[in-house]
Amino acid sequence: MCFKLGPMNANPSPTLPEIILPLDLDTPREAWRVIERIGGDLKWVKVGLQMYLRWGDGFVKELAKEGFSIFLDLKLFDIPNTVASAIRSIGDLPVALTTLHTLGGVPMMRAAVEARDRVAPHIRLLGVTILTSMDDATMNRVGIPGGVGPEVVRLAGLARESGVDGVVCSPQELGLLQAAGVGDLTFVTPGVRPADASADDQSRIMTPGEAVRAGARYLVIGRPITAAPDPAAAFRAINEEMLQAFRA
Ligand code: C5P
Numbered sequence: 272m273c274f275k276l277g278p279m280n281a282n283p284s285p286t287l288p289e290i291i292l293p294l295d296l297d298t299p300r301e302a303w304r305v306i307e308r309i310g311g312d313l314k315w316v317k318v319g320l321q322m323y324l325r326w327g328d329g330f331v332k333e334l335a336k337e338g339f340s341i342f343l344d345l346k347l348f349d350i351p352n353t354v355a356s357a358i359r360s361i362g363d364l365p366v367a368l369t370t371l372h373t374l375g376g377v378p379m380m381r382a383a384v385e386a387r388d389r390v391a392p393h394i395r396l397l398g399v400t401i402l403t404s405m406d407d408a409t410m411n412r413v414g415i416p417g418g419v420g421p422e423v424v425r426l427a428g429l430a431r432e433s434g435v436d437g438v439v440c441s442p443q444e445l446g447l448l449q450a451a452g453v454g455d456l457t458f459v460t461p462g463v464r465p466a467d468a469s470a471d472d473q474s475r476i477m478t479p480g481e482a483v484r485a486g487a488r489y490l491v492i493g494r495p496i497t498a499a500p501d502p503a504a505a506f507r508a509i510n511e512e513m514l515q516a517f518r519a
Pocket residue numbers: 293295319344399400401402403404439440461462463471473491492493494495
C-alpha cells in the first residue's frame with residue numbers, strides 16, 4: 272500500500288511525526304540493506320539526485336512495490352516550460368512528493384502546478400526555500416540580503432501564491448512561518464540532527480525533539496541513521512525522541 276499525501280495528511284496517523292529517510296547511497300543494494308535493517312517502522316523514503324540519476328524509475332518502482340511512500344527530491348530549477356515538462360516526465364511514477372526551487376519564481380512554480388494538475392494529481396509539490404546547508408552569510412554571498420528566516424517566509428508566500436502544496440525549510444523557521452499566516456502549507460524539514468551527531472554540511476539544524484516541539488511533522492533525517500553503525504538503533508532512538516517530544 273502506498274500512502275498518498277493529502278493536505279497535512281501523509282499517513283494513517285497524520286498527527287504523529289514521521290521520519291522521511293533519504294536514501295543518499297550509491298546503489299539500491301546498499302539502500303535495501305539499510306531499509307531491511309530498520310524494518311517495519313519505516314514508511315517514508317526519499318530518493319534524491321544521487322540515486323535517481325543512476326538508478327532511475329526502476330528503483331522508485333521497486334520501493335513503491337514494497338509499499339513505501341516516496342519523496343522524489345528532484346529540486347527542479349529551470350524555465351517554466353522545462354520544469355512543467357519535467358513534471359510530465361515523472362507523471363506516471365508512484366511518488367507522493369517532489370520538489371522544485373521556489374527561487375525559480377512564481378511563473379515557474381505555476382507552470383509546475385498546472386502540469387501536475389493535468390498529468391500527476393497524485394503528486395504533491397514542495398517548494399525548496401533556502402537550502403538548510405546555507406546560513407545568512409552564504410545566502411548573502413549569492414546576492415540575497417538580510418536573514419534566512421525572513422527570506423524563507425517570503426519564498427513560502429510565493430510558493431503558496433503559486434498553488435504549491437508545501438515547502439522544505441529548516442525546523443528553525445517553522446515558528447516564523449506559522450506567525451506569517453502560511454501555516455496551511457505542508458512543511459517538510461531537513462536540517463535535523465540528534466544532539467550527539469555531526470552536523471555534516473547542514474547549517475540550520477535542530478534536534479529531533481526540538482524540531483517536533485517547533486511543529487515539524489515530516490522530518491528528513493539521513494546520515495545520522497544511514498551512516499550509523501546500527502541504523503536500526505539510530506532510527507528507533509530518533510523516533511522515540513520525536514514521539515516523546517510530541518506527547519509532552
Ligand atoms: O543526511 P542529511 O540528514 O543531511 O540529509 C538531508 C537530505 O535532505 C538530503 O537528501 C538533502 O538533499 C535534503 N535536503 C536538505 N535541505 C534542503 C532540501 C533537501 O538537506 N533544503
